[in-house]
Amino acid sequence: MSEQGASERESMDYDVVIVGAGPAGLSAAIRLKQLAAEAGGDIAVCVLEKGSEVGAHILSGAVVDPRALDELIPDWKDKGAPLNVPISEDRFYMLGAGGALRLPNFLMPPLMSNHGAYAVSLGNVCRWLAAEAEALGVEIYPGFACSDLVLRDDGSVKGVVAGIFGLDREGKPKPDYQPGMELNGKYVFIAEGVRGSLAKKLIARFDLAAGCEPQKYGLGMKELWEVRPENHHPGQVTHTMGWPLGMKAGGGSFMYHMEDNLVSVGFVVHLNYDNPYLFPYMEFQRFKHHPLIAPVLQGGRRIAYGARAISEGGLQSLPKLSFPGGVLIGCSAGVINVPRIKGTHNAMKTGMLAAEAAFAAIAAGRGGDELTSYGEAVRASWVHDDLKQVRNVKPMWSKLGLIGGLSLGGLDMWTNQMFGFSLFGTLKHGKPDYACLKPANACKKIDYPKPDGVLSFDRLTNVAFSATNHEEDEPVHLQLKDPSLPIASNLPEYDEPAQRYCPAGVYEVLEDENGKPYFHINHQNCVHCKTCDIKDPAQNIDWQVPQGGEGPNYPNM
């Protein structure tokens, strides 16, 4: 599919090529090597990662359920995996502007309990998994962005193009140009996480989402704080709903106390909101001033900031997981348990199941065909059960708002978990998120307080704390299908919501010397969250992968 530089490109062959060194991709790689060792042989596996190092682009809460890790590496504790803080306390609150109502834990369905889980830096967990994978012989190439697919003559996926460097803004080669390589495999695993750019192509090419509900998303924003020792309660987990989003827009917050006085504080806004004036980043900033939250952060310092979309469609939106030559694993398919805000365990398990399917196929002399047994294995696994129990929470919240949605959603989780059935069957999500905005003239503007620079920060200052970089002179990786559209239609109709939904300030509407508005893209700021690709009402923004090693450089998020 990729023409530019194709004739100059060298290729390398593997048994399995994995795109993305997140929990899904790394677990798949480890499992493949384990199976080969058990069979007394070897298997050639490579993992390609667009971040400058493994973990650089990983942004998560994270409270991790170790269920998949227990299966993958049962002695992970002895091996020093960085899961050091067991959850000690679970707190759920409904917030009002000035107060907070704690919901009794006994009302919560048991599946909402974090007992047995750990507060971690998922980036560090991935760094550790990568070291385990390398020790088993997996080749991991950070700084390698996979920008295209390589197809066989029969249309099946043969590999990926990775490592194109040195193009200028017009896409012409600069002196340091490198045409990239083709990395081919008997099977290609797509483990790009939410809204992957290759996954998007594959879902369209092979019509993998046929018959599914549209995928739904949230935007998750997070800061890492070092707090005063007296404010630190290792293992404490707090989730809130309500203020500042109110009863209609969906979302909520998380605050996880980790080790070394570190607290992860974050906010998720469901991207099906309808008011184009809603400014997710500013909702997050004002949230931190709530009397439940501010005292924890006061006297501390923000160490890092980042943002990432989160898939929320769950079971109803799960696409077909295999296509000729490869599979979707982890959040490239969308395996997050929405009410628990947890996807890592499912991402890892899908990676392991895909590894088992591919290993059996390769051992039988196959390659390049469709691994249908992987989809069947996921349906028969605890991943399916995990998603099934909570399948109605998101559609109920979307349709009935906070109170109705959560009350019925809670009841539904109870009946699903206790008796294995739902009074409601399986509810539909309805519209995709990009189709949910109302015209600006039908909506109220929202006044946001100015950040105080102590607890809350302006967007550009915060983006500096993601250590994001992109070259100035390179193709803009945020491609507008129709460059006139933001000003011609998004601006009059929706007051161009990209100005607000982007958590990194990439999109601006500026005026030229004649006072004429124009749309400006600061691609250098992009933190790779993919919200623009999801929420643009005209679906006019195509997020393409920039050259490898660019984007955020999260330390231990």
Ligand SMILES: Cc1cc2nc3c(=O)[nH]c(=O)nc-3n(C[C@H](O)[C@H](O)[C@H](O)COP(=O)(O)OP(=O)(O)OC[C@H]3O[C@@H](n4cnc5c(N)ncnc54)[C@H](O)[C@@H]3O)c2cc1C
């Ligand atoms: C704010 C937030 C809070 C969350 N909290 C929790 C939590 O507390 N607990 C929990 O279990 N889950 C949580 N999740 C969900 C969890 O992060 C995901 O379920 C999990 O990370 C999915 O793993 P993955 O391997 O599928 O994808 P990812 O973790 O997204 O990893 C994908 C990797 O692929 C790389 N990549 C993408 N495209 C390419 C490409 N084309 N070429 C090369 N590399 C590429 C990326 O850089 C990244 O490193 C949260 C998510 C968010 C956004």
